[in-house]
Amino acid sequence: MASSSTFVTRLTLPRALRFLAGATAIGLVGARYYANRKPIRLDSSTKLPPGSPASAAWNNLTPSRDLAFDAKTANKTLSFPRNMVFAKELSVVAVEQVNHDTKRITLSLPSREEISGVSAGGAILTQHTPSNRYFPVLRPYTTISDPSTPGEIQLLIKHYPSGAASTYMHSLQSGDKLTVRGPLPGSPTWTPITSSSASDSKTALFVAGGTGITPLYSLLHSVLKNENDSTRIHLVWGINTAHDIPLKKELDQLLQAHPEKLRITYCVSRDSADISERQDSVIATNNTMATFRKGYVDRAVLSDVLAQETKGKTSKIFFCGPPTMQSVLTGRKGIFKELGFEGKDVHVF
Numbered sequence: 001m002a003s004s005s006t007f008v009t010r011l012t013l014p015r016a017l018r019f020l021a022g023a024t025a026i027g028l029v030g031a032r033y034y035a036n037r038k039p040i041r042l043d044s045s046t047k048l049p050p051g052s053p054a055s056a057a058w059n060n061l062t063p064s065r066d067l068a069f070d071a072k073t074a075n076k077t078l079s080f081p082r083n084m085v086f087a088k089e090l091s092v093v094a095v096e097q098v099n100h101d102t103k104r105i106t107l108s109l110p111s112r113e114e115i116s117g118v119s120a121g122g123a124i125l126t127q128h129t130p131s132n133r134y135f136p137v138l139r140p141y142t143t144i145s146d147p148s149t150p151g152e153i154q155l156l157i158k159h160y161p162s163g164a165a166s167t168y169m170h171s172l173q174s175g176d177k178l179t180v181r182g183p184l185p186g187s188p189t190w191t192p193i194t195s196s197s198a199s200d201s202k203t204a205l206f207v208a209g210g211t212g213i214t215p216l217y218s219l220l221h222s223v224l225k226n227e228n229d230s231t232r233i234h235l236v237w238g239i240n241t242a243h244d245i246p247l248k249k250e251l252d253q254l255l256q257a258h259p260e261k262l263r264i265t266y267c268v269s270r271d272s273a274d275i276s277e278r279q280d281s282v283i284a285t286n287n288t289m290a291t292f293r294k295g296y297v298d299r300a301v302l303s304d305v306l307a308q309e310t311k312g313k314t315s316k317i318f319f320c321g322p323p324t325m326q327s328v329l330t331g332r333k334g335i336f337k338e339l340g341f342e343g344k345d346v347h348v349f
């Protein structure tokens with residue numbers, strides 16, 4: 001009769017091998033998906049008419065070298081390995097309190113010549129182990145810095161009072177180390193619309209809730225920076241108050257620099273008594289289109305925004321926000337669907 005340890009070995013070894021084989025297969029499939037992930041397309045279903053100035057670039061969907069890292073170049077410059085196995089220790093070089101609950105944290109990469117390899121809208125994974133816990137706390141955070149900026153990355157972190165990671169992130173000081181992995185698989189790769197003709201340009205609707213702004217800000221910054229990309233963007237951002245808006249200065253600068261390509265609608269759900277004052281000041285000083293509205297990002301707001309944009313040219317919605325907002329907007333009976341956007345028309349971060 002077999003001893004109990006032999007019995008246990010017979011029972012567990014095949015299961016362990018099966019588990020290992022399964023995990024390896026999932027890892028290989030995941031790595032293959034990650035390596036071959038598709039670029040984001042503004043309108044994957046519609047081909048532009050042949051002969052139009054933009055049609056060659058648009059219909060062939062050539063990835064932009066500015067926004068989508070060329071794999072060969074990036075491999076030489078990436079600070080992060082292209083998998084999530086090996087962590088890096090990055091130094092905190094600056095911490096800025098941008099409003100009552102949000103900090104901007106700048107981390108230096110190991111070399112001043114390196115870029116992170118995190119694409120616009122992409123994220124990294126942070127890790128720390130609290131003293132009273134065995135297991136590490138892992139959380140993804142979006143990099144808001146320009147992907148082509150060498151030597152550093154920036155994160156914008158909102159503090160949740162009982163939040164394990166955000167409380168730790170808010171405790172960091174200049175000189176501290178932070179363990180990170182990345183880029184997180186599934187980071188977007190944007191395909192620009194290259195057109196010299198205004199009639200060929202398309203509008204992408206960016207809809208954010210709270211700190212869901214981070215991937216959309218990163219993406220819109222890169223899209224606007226690319227002079228060859230004629231995509232217009234209308235950002236609709238749901239925020240609590242009209243004061244101390246994180247990234248407001250940066251968004252104002254982008255509005256000033258790209259008045260033809262960027263519109264912003266802020267939807268203020270609380271403390272909105274000061275909206276008219278803000279609206280006047282933004283439009284008067286910048287001569288650009290930033291609008292403040294009272295309430296949540298709802299059907300009425302989105303219908304108005306879509307009506308402002310030339311009919312039929314808003315080709316895709318990009319969304320990032322808290323779970324409740326996501327279910328109201330992107331759910332099967334959600335507002336996006338009511339407005340005619342579904343499936344590939346909606347990209348959720």
Ligand SMILES: Cc1cc2nc3c(=O)[nH]c(=O)nc-3n(C[C@H](O)[C@H](O)[C@H](O)COP(=O)(O)OP(=O)(O)OC[C@H]3O[C@@H](n4cnc5c(N)ncnc54)[C@H](O)[C@@H]3O)c2cc1C
Nearest residue numbers: 123139140141142156157158160162163164165166211214
């Ligand atoms: C791809 C990706 C990118 C992200 N990028 C950013 C970023 O750039 N900046 C940023 O601040 N966060 C970002 N997040 C969210 C972040 O990863 C954490 O979920 C967040 O910081 C809370 O983690 P925590 O450990 O502090 O809270 P936890 O300990 O996980 O939760 C504690 C409590 O906080 C509240 N809470 C936690 N998360 C949320 C939430 N998202 N909305 C509302 N209440 C919440 C809940 O009440 C919860 O019970 C991102 C998430 C993903 C998936």
